[in-house]
Amino acid sequence: xxxxxxxxxxxxxxxxxxxxxxxxxxxxxxxxxxxxxxxxxxxxxxxxxxxxxxxxxxxxxxxxxxxxxxxxxxxxxxxxxxxxxxxxxxxxxxxxxxxxxxxxxxxxxxxxxxxxxxxxxxxxxxxxxxxxxxxxxxxxxxxxxxxxxxxxxxxxxxxxxxxxxxxxxxxxxxxxxxxxxxxxxxxxxxxxxxxxxxxxxxxxxxxxxxxxxxxxxxxxxxxxxxxxxxxxxxxxxxxxxxxxxxxxxxxxxxxxxxxxxxxxxxxxxxxxxxxxxxxxxxxxxxxxxxxxxxxxxxxxxxxxxxxxxxxxxxxxxxxxxxxxxxxxxxxxxxxxxxxxxxxxxxxxxxxxxxxxxxxxxxxxxxxxxxxxxxxxxxxxxxxxxxxxxxxxxxxxxxxxxxxxxxxxxxxxxxxxxxxxxxxxxxxxxxxxxxxxxxxxxxxxxxxxxxxxxxxxxxxxxxxxx
Amino acid sequence: xxxxxxxxxxxxxxxxxxxxxxxxxxxxxxxxxxxxxxxxxxxxxxxxxxxxxxxxxxxxxxxxxxxxxxxxxxxxxxxxxxxxxxxxxxxxxxxxxxxxxxxxxxxxxxxxxxxxxxxxxxxxxxxxxxxxxxxxxxxxxxxxxxxxxxxxxxxxxxxxxxxxxxxxxxxxxxxxxxxxxxxxxxxxxxxxxxxxxxxxxxxxxxxxxxxxxxxxxxxxxxxxxxxxxxxxxxxxxxxxxxxxxxxxxxxxxxxxxxxxxxxxxxxxxxxxxxxxxxxxxxxxxxxxxxxxxxxxxxxxxxxxxxxxxxxxxxxxxxxxxxxxxxxxxxxxxxxxxxxxxxxxxxxxxxxxxxxxxxxxxxxxxxxxxxxxxxxxxxxxxxxxxxxxxxxxxxxxxxxxxxxxxxxxxxxxxxxxxxxxxxxxxxxxxxxxxxxxxxxxxxxxxxxxxxxxxxxxxxxxxxxxx
Numbered sequence: 001x002x003x004x005x006x007x008x009x010x011x012x013x014x015x016x017x018x019x020x021x022x023x024x025x026x027x028x029x030x031x032x033x034x035x036x037x038x039x040x041x042x043x044x045x046x047x048x049x050x051x052x053x054x055x056x057x058x059x060x061x062x063x064x065x066x067x068x069x070x071x072x073x074x075x076x077x078x079x080x081x082x083x084x085x086x087x088x089x090x091x092x093x094x095x096x097x098x099x100x101x102x103x104x105x106x107x108x109x110x111x112x113x114x115x116x117x118x119x120x121x122x123x124x125x126x127x128x129x130x131x132x133x134x135x136x137x138x139x140x141x142x143x144x145x146x147x148x149x150x151x152x153x154x155x156x157x158x159x160x161x162x163x164x165x166x167x168x169x170x171x172x173x174x175x176x177x178x179x180x181x182x183x184x185x186x187x188x189x190x191x192x193x194x195x196x197x198x199x200x201x202x203x204x205x206x207x208x209x210x211x212x213x214x215x216x217x218x219x220x221x222x223x224x225x226x227x228x229x230x231x232x233x234x235x236x237x238x239x240x241x242x243x244x245x246x247x248x249x250x251x252x253x254x255x256x257x258x259x260x261x262x263x264x265x266x267x268x269x270x271x272x273x274x275x276x277x278x279x280x281x282x283x284x285x286x287x288x289x290x291x292x293x294x295x296x297x298x299x300x301x302x303x304x305x306x307x308x309x310x311x312x313x314x315x316x317x318x319x320x321x322x323x324x325x326x327x328x329x330x331x332x333x334x335x336x337x338x339x340x341x342x343x344x345x346x347x348x349x350x351x352x353x354x355x356x357x358x359x360x361x362x363x364x365x366x367x368x369x370x371x372x373x374x375x376x377x378x379x380x381x382x383x384x385x386x387x388x389x390x391x392x393x394x395x396x397x398x399x400x401x402x403x404x405x406x407x408x409x410x411x412x413x414x415x416x417x418x419x420x421x422x423x424x425x426x427x428x429x430x431x432x433x434x435x436x437x438x439x440x441x442x443x444x445x446x447x448x449x450x451x452x453x454x455x456x457x458x459x460x461x462x463x464x465x
Numbered sequence: 466x467x468x469x470x471x472x473x474x475x476x477x478x479x480x481x482x483x484x485x486x487x488x489x490x491x492x493x494x495x496x497x498x499x500x501x502x503x504x505x506x507x508x509x510x511x512x513x514x515x516x517x518x519x520x521x522x523x524x525x526x527x528x529x530x531x532x533x534x535x536x537x538x539x540x541x542x543x544x545x546x547x548x549x550x551x552x553x554x555x556x557x558x559x560x561x562x563x564x565x566x567x568x569x570x571x572x573x574x575x576x577x578x579x580x581x582x583x584x585x586x587x588x589x590x591x592x593x594x595x596x597x598x599x600x601x602x603x604x605x606x607x608x609x610x611x612x613x614x615x616x617x618x619x620x621x622x623x624x625x626x627x628x629x630x631x632x633x634x635x636x637x638x639x640x641x642x643x644x645x646x647x648x649x650x651x652x653x654x655x656x657x658x659x660x661x662x663x664x665x666x667x668x669x670x671x672x673x674x675x676x677x678x679x680x681x682x683x684x685x686x687x688x689x690x691x692x693x694x695x696x697x698x699x700x701x702x703x704x705x706x707x708x709x710x711x712x713x714x715x716x717x718x719x720x721x722x723x724x725x726x727x728x729x730x731x732x733x734x735x736x737x738x739x740x741x742x743x744x745x746x747x748x749x750x751x752x753x754x755x756x757x758x759x760x761x762x763x764x765x766x767x768x769x770x771x772x773x774x775x776x777x778x779x780x781x782x783x784x785x786x787x788x789x790x791x792x793x794x795x796x797x798x799x800x801x802x803x804x805x806x807x808x809x810x811x812x813x814x815x816x817x818x819x820x821x822x823x824x825x826x827x828x829x830x831x832x833x834x835x836x837x838x839x840x841x842x843x844x845x846x847x848x849x850x851x852x853x854x855x856x857x858x859x860x861x862x863x864x865x866x867x868x869x870x871x872x873x874x875x876x877x878x879x880x881x882x883x884x885x886x887x888x889x890x891x892x893x894x895x896x897x898x899x900x901x902x903x904x905x906x907x908x909x910x911x912x913x914x915x916x917x918x919x920x921x922x923x924x925x926x927x928x929x930x
Contacts, residue, residue: 053551053552054551054552057548083522084816086518086519086816086856087518087519088856088858088859089862090862091862091866091903091905095874095905095906095909096865096869096876096903096904096905096906096908096909097902097903097904097909098858098861098862098865098866098878098902098903098904098905099858099859099861099862099903100858102909103858103861103862103901103902103903103904104900104901104902105857105858105899105900105901105902106899106900106901107887107897107898107899108897108898108899108900109894109896109897109898110894110897111894111895111896111897133858138856138858140816141857141884141886141887141899142884142886142887145887145894145897222912222915225912225915225916226902226912226915226919229915229916229919229920230879230900230902230919232924233919233922233923233924234881234898234900234924351549351551351605391551391553391603392570392606393553393563393564393565393568393570393598393603394553394564396563396564396568397554397555397556397563397564397568400561400563401556401563404561409560411561413563414695416699419606419607421606421607422572422606422607422610429574429575429576429610430576430895430896431574431576431895431896432572432573432574432575432576432610433572433573433574433699434570434571434572434573434606435569435570435571435573435695435699436568436569436570436571437562437563437568437569437570437691437695438556438561438562438563438564438568439561439562439563439568440556440560440561440563441560441561443561444560444561444562444567447687447690447691450687450690450691450694451690451694454691454694454695454698455694457698458698459697459698459699
């Protein structure tokens with residue numbers, strides 16, 4: 001019946017529920033299998049054992065996440081908008097503008113999530129959309145969000161994303177004009193070498209882009225002023241002047257020269273594997289913007305290669321002391337809690353090959369005759385265990401064990417993180433964060449000690465105002 | 466082949482993609498059709514024309530939204546958790562707690578959305594989950610979110626939701642213990658009568674509930690202290706003392722006596738229709754907690770009945786002046802912009818029968834010889850147009866036209882709203898808001914006047930710190 005040749009997203013209901021009748025199950029589809037194979041090549045290229053328990057299903061999880069995260073290629077704006085155009089009378093032009101004829105309509109603060117076409121990493125988007133209805137009709141408000149999502153769920157660049165949302169809405173709604181503003185945040189490309197020299201190499205690459213059609217085509221039109229005012233009094237500060245040239249020359253950090261000095265050229269087998277992933281997602285790997293993407297993604301991955309780091313950092317194992325001996329004899333002197341807060345870290349979730357990042361707080365009791373560990377050594381320990389394929393629970397334990405072996409046993413570690421895998425993959429829990437604790441020695445039995453340490457951790461929200 | 470009798474959610478992939486092979490399409494399924502029929506009864510009971518353009522597809526949209534919003538009935542926790550348990554070594558108990566043996570793991574600030582079993586309206590949930598791993602295994606962090614969602618997507622009450630999430634995770638992960646804290650917000654039940662007497666009758670019904678298993682079963686256990694500390698330094702202030710009895714006697718405002726004085730008993734046909742919706746969702750309408758739900762939901766709907774209000778409020782039509790006459794003769798005196806900001810409103814989205822609510826800002830030029838309109842009259846106008854099946858664009862226009870007819874033509878109205886339909890229905894854009902503008906007379910041509918008015922609107926974010 002030919003059904004098996006027919007592509008895999010035959011029918012797609014408005015709410016994203018798929019009815020792939022007569023089709024192969026997701027796991028058996030050739031695209032899924034091809035991505036799985038490619039991910040196995042990548043894991044092996046990183047020197048990982050693909051049969052290790054935590055990694056066994058990683059290829060399938062990555063395939064699911066990538067196909068879910070790029071499902072916009074299969075979605076049609078026309079179908080989304082068509083059923084949601086409603087007649088709505090406006091005002092006579094001589095009287096004013098409102099309703100279906102000229103009254104500006106705005107949807108603010110849509111959280112979106114997209115994949116950077118330059119490096120394949122996800123980036124976050126705050127999306128502001130305005131349009132001016134005409135022809136006595138308006139569109140269902142949620143459709144602005146749905147249409148934006150269709151284009152976010154592709155491999156993108158901020159300006160193109162803004163232009164595509166704007167143009168699709170303009171053609172779908174046929175209004176007097178559409179305005180789109182995107183505030184985009186791209187994870188940095190931490191370079192293990194530079195991180196040890198300069199731990200401030202953190203933060204985000206930012207881009208502020210806009211796109212306008214119809215009455216918004218002229219950037220100096222008054223209607224842009226109305227739109228920006230309506231954003232401003234909700235705390236969204238987009239200045240008209242800012243909007244000029246705010247896009248950096250290379251927004252994706254993978255294209256900045258500083259992060260380019262990776263040891264040697266990328267492994268050709270891994271590059272080929274990423275190229276095959278691009279094809280499986282329905283992209284053309286020879287498209288100009290995608291040509292360098294596979295090697296840039298491999299460079300990112302190689303940052304999280306175990307072997308390289310083990311060699312570089314085996315230094316601090318030498319400093320070990322016997323924790324039990326210390327612990328037994330001098331415990332009465334250990335009255336002082338030393339803390340080192342907000343040590344930043346980067347890591348790669350081994351279940352989804354997606355970054356997670358955040359801060360580590362370390363507290364320890366230290367006998368007087370022992371010099372407290374320097375912040376830079378603690379930061380090195382954090383990076384050492386961060387720059388791997390990891391899970392947060394293990395990272396926390398490993399940091400605690402290492403600090404404990406240096407200092408004699410009474411250690412508490414809190415890791416706070418944001419997981420990219422919690423916001424991509426259709427879960428979209430944008431505001432969520434995770435925390436894990438490890439407690440050793442005195443901290444595991446003395447809740448007052450734990451409390452004293454936890455009270456020291458600052459609340460970033462209260463410092464923000 | 467019997468496939469058509471077999472229920473409609475045969476296979477369900479982890480990421481919510483359904484493969485209903487050999488099944489009826491969503492629109493033809495008997496549950497969908499039954500809900501559509503019931504919604505038609507409700508619309509007719511409200512005196513609406515079900516063939517009006519904006520309402521034609523409302524029955525189908527409501528059916529989709531309700532079935533999507535209660536899909537948790539068909540989901541199985543076991544399947545979600547099973548593939549995502551990972552071996553992770555812990556520490557020897559004598560040394561401490563970390564990793565897969567005793568290191569507390571927390572996921573914070575999960576935004577959920579549920580339906581109140583008492584009145585069928587949606588309520589918002591901020592969910593905090595902690596668990597203490599044991600048996601040298603941990604669960605994938607995103608599964609905590611997925612499991613919480615399974616129970617949120619049912620008809621719920623806060624305490625039961627917390628208990629079900631807690632118990633499901635406890636059985637699924639078999640950890641040392643699970644803790645769940647939910648901060649729930651329920652929309653108020655605005656009573657049109659009381660609103661005109663007291664416009665402060667706004668805000669939210671709140672409930673703070675918690676549930677604990679294993680090591681969290683004892684509310685005074687130290688581990689609760691660790692959990693709460695880890696929430697606190699991210700700005701989530703849940704006090705241990707607060708957690709006692711914070712649940713009001715009747716959390717759902719529909720059960721508070723004050724909102725019960727609706728004119729006469731609810732229409733029996735409408736009540737029967739809602740009962741049939743409950744059955745179609747797979748619920749048992751005779752379940753104790755659901756017995757009064759249909760009539761409570763009908764009471765809510767009746768608040769938005771056109772006819773009742775028209776009679777009560779036709780008063781202010783009498784005050785009309787001829788806008789053109791006013792406009793032409795005294796325009797040189799109209800130098801002063803009067804503003805009335807943050808007039809609250811409630812409305813019901815006619816596309817989804819879901820509430821939207823927010824504030825209205827009104828600005829107008831007024832000639833000296835005309836007394837400015839009192840705040841209470843403006844508030845009445847806002848409620849008059851709010852308490853209907855509405856769309857925001859029309860509401861904005863209607864308020865502007867009415868104020869203009871009273872004051873002579875130079876009017877600007879901004880409506881800012883949160884739409885429940887933007888966060889239910891699988892769209893889940895929690896932070897988003899909408900704004901619509903109507904401009905009449907001078908405001909439609911004079912961008913400086915618009916700007917002056919918009920500058921007056923306060924930024925609630927800046928006032929929050």
